[in-house]
Every structure is written in C-alpha cells, then in structure tokens.
Amino acid sequence: DYGIILLQMDVNFEAPYVLQLIKNKKIIKELPLIGNQQLNFPNLNPGEYELHLIVDENDNKKWDTGNYLKKQPPETVIHYQKVIKIRPNWDNEILWKIRL
Numbered sequence: 154d155y156g157i158i159l160l161q162m163d164v165n166f167e168a169p170y171v172l173q174l175i176k177n178k179k180i181i182k183e184l185p186l187i188g189n190q191q192l193n194f195p196n197l198n199p200g201e202y203e204l205h206l207i208v209d210e211n212d213n214k215k216w217d218t219g220n221y222l223k224k225q226p227p228e229t230v231i232h233y234q235k236v237i238k239i240r241p242n243w244d245n246e247i248l249w250k251i252r253l
Contacts, residue, residue, distance in 0.1 A: 154198075154241045155198065155239075156197050156241060156242070156244070157194065157196075158193075158194040158197060158239070158245045159192075159245065159246045159247065160190075160191070160192040160193075160194065160204075160249065161189075161191055161246075161247065162186070162190040162192065162249055162251070163248065163249065166208070167188070168208050168209065169185060169209045170185075170207060170208050170209050171183060171184065171186070172205075172206055173205040174203075176200055177200075181197075181202070185209065185214045198239070200239055201237065201238055201239075202237040202239060204233035204249065205231070205232055206232075207228055208228055208229040208230075209228060210228055216228050216230065233247075
C-alpha cells in the first residue's frame with residue numbers, strides 16, 4: 154500500500170543544504186546534506202509530495218530570513234518543479250539537477 158521515491162541529487166555547489174520532503178504543507182522528512190546524493194524514501198503513503206532545497210549558507214540546518222540592516226539576503230530556497238504523485242507499489246525515480 155506504499156510507494157517509494159528514489160532521488161538522485163545532482164548539485165553544482167559546495168555549500169551545505171537541507172532537503173525537505175513535504176506532504177500537505179507539513180514536513181515529512183528533513184535532511185541536512187552536502188554534495189551529490191542518492192536518497193531513498195521508502196514506505197510513503199499515497200498522495201502528492203513536494204521537494205524543497207534550502208541552501209544553508211551558515212550551516213545551521215534551518216532556513217534563515219536574512220537581516221535587512223546587515224544587508225544579508227535570506228537563504229535561497231529551490232522548489233522541485235513538479236508535484237510527486239505517490240501510488241501504492243510504485244517507485245518514483247527522480248533525477249534533480251540543481252544549478253546555482
């Protein structure tokens with residue numbers, strides 16, 4: 154009754170980042186990562202999921218809003234361009250190329 158996401162991350166930057174798997178606007182998984190990754194999200198309930206990537210410039214494992222007075226912009230958030238539909242007994246293989 155569950156589905157799987159097999160995710161290949163192809164990034165062209167060295168900064169750490171936080172990957173979020175989201176369903177119904179709630180974070181299901183949140184992983185701090187660096188560099189290219191192969192990830193497996195097994196046992197997902199059927200439904201629609203989203204992927205967000207936060208470029209974690211200060212390596213504090215969360216999104217920062219920035220500081221106007223110090224002229225620091227907020228950390229970059231990149232959204233996977235498609236909604237991922239999980240179906241029972243299906244594997245979703247995704248190659249996500251991220252270029253900054």
